[in-house]
Amino acid sequence: xxxxxxxxxxxxxxGPWTPEEDIIxxxxxxxxxxxxxxxxxxxxxxxxxxKSCRLRWTNYLRPGIKRGNFTPHEEGMIIHLQAxxxxxxxxIASYLPQRTDNDIKNYWNTHLKKKVNKFQSAMEPHSSTAxxxxxxxxxxxxxxxxxxxxxxTSSTATTxxxxxxxxxxxLLQGWMTSPPKTANNNNNNRKAEQGGGELISREVExxxxxxxxxxxxxxxxxxxxxxxxxxxxxxxxENYNEKQxxxxxxxxxxxxxxxxxxxxxxxxxxxxxxxxxxxxxxxxF
DNA sequence: AAAACCGACAACCGCTCATCT
DNA sequence: TAGATGAGCGGTTGTCGGTTT
Numbered sequence: 001x002x003x004x005x006x007x008x009x010x011x012x013x014x015g016p017w018t019p020e021e022d023i024i025x026x027x028x029x030x031x032x033x034x035x036x037x038x039x040x041x042x043x044x045x046x047x048x049x050x051k052s053c054r055l056r057w058t059n060y061l062r063p064g065i066k067r068g069n070f071t072p073h074e075e076g077m078i079i080h081l082q083a084x085x086x087x088x089x090x091x092i093a094s095y096l097p098q099r100t101d102n103d104i105k106n107y108w109n110t111h112l113k114k115k116v117n118k119f120q121s122a123m124e125p126h127s128s129t130a131x132x133x134x135x136x137x138x139x140x141x142x143x144x145x146x147x148x149x150x151x152x153t154s155s156t157a158t159t160x161x162x163x164x165x166x167x168x169x170x171l172l173q174g175w176m177t178s179p180p181k182t183a184n185n186n187n188n189n190r191k192a193e194q195g196g197g198e199l200i201s202r203e204v205e206x207x208x209x210x211x212x213x214x215x216x217x218x219x220x221x222x223x224x225x226x227x228x229x230x231x232x233x234x235x236x237x238e239n240y241n242e243k244q245x246x247x248x249x250x251x252x253x254x255x256x257x258x259x260x261x262x263x264x265x266x267x268x269x270x271x272x273x274x275x276x277x278x279x280x281x282x283x284x285f
Numbered sequence: 286a287a288a289a290c291c292g293a294c295a296a297c298c299g300c301t302c303a304t305c306t
Numbered sequence: 307t308a309g310a311t312g313a314g315c316g317g318t319t320g321t322c323g324g325t326t327t
Binding site for chain 3: 015016035036037038050051054058087088089090101102105109
């Protein structure tokens, strides 16, 4: 169709977002809700293209986003899902409600891909009979050991604005105390449609079902300090999710396909435990 | 101390799909 | 029905901070 890029316009600012820009964007979304991105730059006066605003919101400013180190369980899930779904980051992200697709994609590219490749090349002489599942499971074990090391060595928080979650927490104070019309539901529904088939179609439900509990559990079991930092943000997210839960439950009642095997596996806590076990068992790698 | 290198991640780009007119 | 527009996704790039030489 030959549509010109929205960011080609003269006077459109690029590069890292400033705190002022974030405040403007958050304030606007707080008032009008996410969506109608086209109108955001014109209504706010931001010298950013609509796309940039959307990305900034969905990948960074949106409530409920967990930042910081990935837990071994999260790593295992990413590896599993990547093996099963390929580079469908949005689909994978739907199973890790607090992580953005961009985050997962970056983490895969910078950490997990290398490790998995390393493992695969190590397995090369013997791998002719190994199933991909075995491969992935064993890969997960490497992730765990190395990630623990990683977590202990890389916990130095960056001091840049963009990485400071407290800034965002403050920005989001009051968000959802007067909730806007949730265009997010529409986005989620659309994502579900786009994600391709049954596997993804239930992400909305899962997301809302797990957001709060997931956050709490992961916070309690990790000791990297990230969760404490994000406490305010988590609370804000909880309110946000409560609201969404109510909306989405209505929809899911009407259209509620059965869980696939993969989903069951992923959602089943005991199975998650098995992954951990497998990780332990193959720590020889 | 400074330059070179490297890793992490935020942001951008191009494409596709859905919706609207 | 076709074109225009909005929005989302995945790949890639740019920037920045830390580490090594």
